[in-house]
Amino acid sequence: MFREIFDSHDLNRIRDRIYSSSESDFEKALASNDSRFTPDGIIPFFSPAADKHLEELAHRSSGITRARFGNTIQLYSPLYISNECNSSCIYCGFNARNRIKRVTLTPEEVTMEADALYGMGFRHILLLTGESRRAVPVTSMAEMIRRIHGKFSSISVEVYPMETQEYMELIRAGADGLTIYQETYDREAYAIVHPRGEKSDFYWRLDAPDRGGAAGFRRIGIGSLLGLSDWRIEGFCTALHAMYLSKKFWKSQVLISFPRLRCAPGDFKQPFNVTERDLAHLICVMRILLNNAGLVLSTREPAVLRDNLFPIGITTMSAGSKTSPGGYSLDNDAGGQFEIEDVRSPYVISEMLKQKGYDPVWKDWDRNFQA
Amino acid sequence: MTNKSKNDLLIIAGREFTSRLFLGTGKFSSIDVMDEAIRASETEMVTVALRRVDLDNPADSLLSAIAGFKNIQLLPNTSGARDADEAVRLARLAREMGCGNWVKLEVTPDPRYLLPDPIETLKAAEILVKEGFIVLPYINADPILAKRLEEAGTAAVMPLGSPIGSNKGLKTLDSIRIIIEMCSIPVVVDAGLGSPSHASLAMELGADAVLVNTAIASAGDPPLMAAAFKKGVEAGREAYRSGLPAAGSGAHASSPLTGFLRKD
Numbered sequence: 115m116f117r118e119i120f121d122s123h124d125l126n127r128i129r130d131r132i133y134s135s136s137e138s139d140f141e142k143a144l145a146s147n148d149s150r151f152t153p154d155g156i157i158p159f160f161s162p163a164a165d166k167h168l169e170e171l172a173h174r175s176s177g178i179t180r181a182r183f184g185n186t187i188q189l190y191s192p193l194y195i196s197n198e199c200n201s202s203c204i205y206c207g208f209n210a211r212n213r214i215k216r217v218t219l220t221p222e223e224v225t226m227e228a229d230a231l232y233g234m235g236f237r238h239i240l241l242l243t244g245e246s247r248r249a250v251p252v253t254s255m256a257e258m259i260r261r262i263h264g265k266f267s268s269i270s271v272e273v274y275p276m277e278t279q280e281y282m283e284l285i286r287a288g289a290d291g292l293t294i295y296q297e298t299y300d301r302e303a304y305a306i307v308h309p310r311g312e313k314s315d316f317y318w319r320l321d322a323p324d325r326g327g328a329a330g331f332r333r334i335g336i337g338s339l340l341g342l343s344d345w346r347i348e349g350f351c352t353a354l355h356a357m358y359l360s361k362k363f364w365k366s367q368v369l370i371s372f373p374r375l376r377c378a379p380g381d382f383k384q385p386f387n388v389t390e391r392d393l394a395h396l397i398c399v400m401r402i403l404l405n406n407a408g409l410v411l412s413t414r415e416p417a418v419l420r421d422n423l424f425p426i427g428i429t430t431m432s433a434g435s436k437t438s439p440g441g442y443s444l445d446n447d448a449g450g451q452f453e454i455e456d457v458r459s460p461y462v463i464s465e466m467l468k469q470k471g472y473d474p475v476w477k478d479w480d481r482n483f484q485a
Numbered sequence: 486m487t488n489k490s491k492n493d494l495l496i497i498a499g500r501e502f503t504s505r506l507f508l509g510t511g512k513f514s515s516i517d518v519m520d521e522a523i524r525a526s527e528t529e530m531v532t533v534a535l536r537r538v539d540l541d542n543p544a545d546s547l548l549s550a551i552a553g554f555k556n557i558q559l560l561p562n563t564s565g566a567r568d569a570d571e572a573v574r575l576a577r578l579a580r581e582m583g584c585g586n587w588v589k590l591e592v593t594p595d596p597r598y599l600l601p602d603p604i605e606t607l608k609a610a611e612i613l614v615k616e617g618f619i620v621l622p623y624i625n626a627d628p629i630l631a632k633r634l635e636e637a638g639t640a641a642v643m644p645l646g647s648p649i650g651s652n653k654g655l656k657t658l659d660s661i662r663i664i665i666e667m668c669s670i671p672v673v674v675d676a677g678l679g680s681p682s683h684a685s686l687a688m689e690l691g692a693d694a695v696l697v698n699t700a701i702a703s704a705g706d707p708p709l710m711a712a713a714f715k716k717g718v719e720a721g722r723e724a725y726r727s728g729l730p731a732a733g734s735g736a737h738a739s740s741p742l743t744g745f746l747r748k749d
Contacts, residue, residue, distance in 0.1 A: 181703060
């Protein structure tokens with residue numbers, strides 16, 4: 115389990131070492147090759163000393179990305195099944211204490227949403243729920259996957275943490291990817307922003323990618339919600355987690371997302387600022403440390419930033435996203451999880467990619483791999 | 486085309502090829518660029534990942550772009566398959582959907598380096614050959630595996646020069662040399678060839694063909710790079726056919742050392 119590796123690191127010590135790394139430490143780290151990246155060896159990549167070398171990092175990152183993934187960007191779309199939630203994550207629009215209209219889609223409504231996304235061209239989708247087993251039990255989730263499986267090449271899920279057996283049920287129904295963000299690897303910050311409910315259990319969540327890997331998901335997506343704690347330490351922990359997962363579950367692809375906190379209903383003020391340069395820094399470093407990871411950039415980020423940021427290391431982008439259940443085909447006023455910054459349609463985004471010399475890839479998997 | 490190359494046909498499963506450069510179709514910035522690169526390479530064999538093809542949609546743009554080339558053999562590949570069952574399932578489906586019975590068998594359980602699983606590849610090859618597929622398996626440069634696949638009835642073997650997309654060239658050179666020596670089916674060096682000189686070297690060693698994707702697709706000018714690879718492949722092939730002089734360690738005296746020996 116990753117928790118053993120995680121617990122063996124004293125994050126205060128890591129913080130000190132990140133902040134005391136020198137430029138020559140960074141240069142040494144940059145000169146070492148992939149097979150020599152050790153937990154200690156990667157510390158300088160996250161240091162303030164590395165900040166000055168952003169341009170160099172970007173060149174390295176973009177070169178690796180082009181060689182491994184070519185001039186392509188894979189497109190996907192989220193599909194929210196429910197915004198009902200037991201947790202009160204203070205940064206999230208679905209926070210149980212927020213007064214928003216709560217909706218859980220019926221299987222028929224999920225099919226309508228799926229049809230709408232299919233019509234826009236999507237073949238890769240991500241199904242999401244709030245943290246509520248009651249609103250969307252595992253069996254209903256599996257049922258919904260079964261209903262729409264025939265349309266999509268790849269179905270990922272971003273749901274409350276489940277047991278291995280439950281994840282296996284979703285895989286049997288046709289899901290192939292799991293996304294679960296730790297939100298923050300900083301235990302103190304975690305406790306503050308997740309005061310109640312199942313989600314307040316830090317380790318239950320930390321172990322979830324292990325359970326998903328053991329269940330057999332072919333894609334495992336992780337990330338931290340940037341802004342809850344110091345991004346440099348979050349970055350270090352995320353890299354450690356991703357490196358562990360790709361070694362342990364060697365048949366699965368690891369994906370990393372870079373969600374920066376956005377405005378959501380409620381009055382949460384984010385404790386840490388993460389600038390555009392910081393975000394770019396993280397993307398570049400993840401690419402250098404994990405050459406083959408999928409790196410995901412969502413519509414949380416504004417259009418101008420996305421258009422300029424993706425070529426330095428991103429492989430996967432969402433487009434035309436709605437963060438409320440029913441957002442694509444129903445008129446139900448359900449509350450959203452967060453505000454979308456890049457509101458362009460999938461078509462406009464695919465045209466932008468073409469204009470920049472990239473092939474927008476709608477399908478890069480096949481449901482027939484699974485029996 | 487020179488007369489010389491007309492006499493130098495590559496034959497795989499009874500089909501003749503004048504070009505010994507095969508192309509992969511991933512990683513291009515657009516179908517138009519891919520189209521131009523295919524034209525410039527003068528290739529006659531193009532591989533397409535089935536995972537990229539919309540098998541529900543007969544007018545899939547990738548397939549129809551390739552179908553536009555009348556002299557090109559389509560070689561669907563099973564990239565993404567994690568074991569024999571998955572590869573076999575996908576190959577069957579592609580054939581049912583009208584993609585023909587050629588298949589580039591790729592069983593790559595590790596999504597990081599996309600290295601082929603020798604055991605599952607052999608298993609899948611045995612099944613697919615029995616079902617009438619023309620199987621070209623992607624393998625690590627393992628001579629014994631190559632022989633086992635030949636015995637199983639594959640139409641060629643495709644050993645890697647180095648991991649896919651690495652552009653590192655012929656890191657497996659010594660093993661490829663043994664495969665070429667031991668196999669009686671065509672040997673196509675696949676993966677890792679990063680420049681025309683790498684392709685040239687593979688052909689000089691006696692490879693029957695090479696397959697290139699990343700180096701062309703991610704070049705600044707893919708059609709120009711495709712033309713360069715074409716020349717590299719041709720140069721290497723002609724050098725191989727002409728009989729390369731062995732590289733010596735020292736100079737040879739122009740007056741023979743054994744000239745004094747009598748003939749009888």
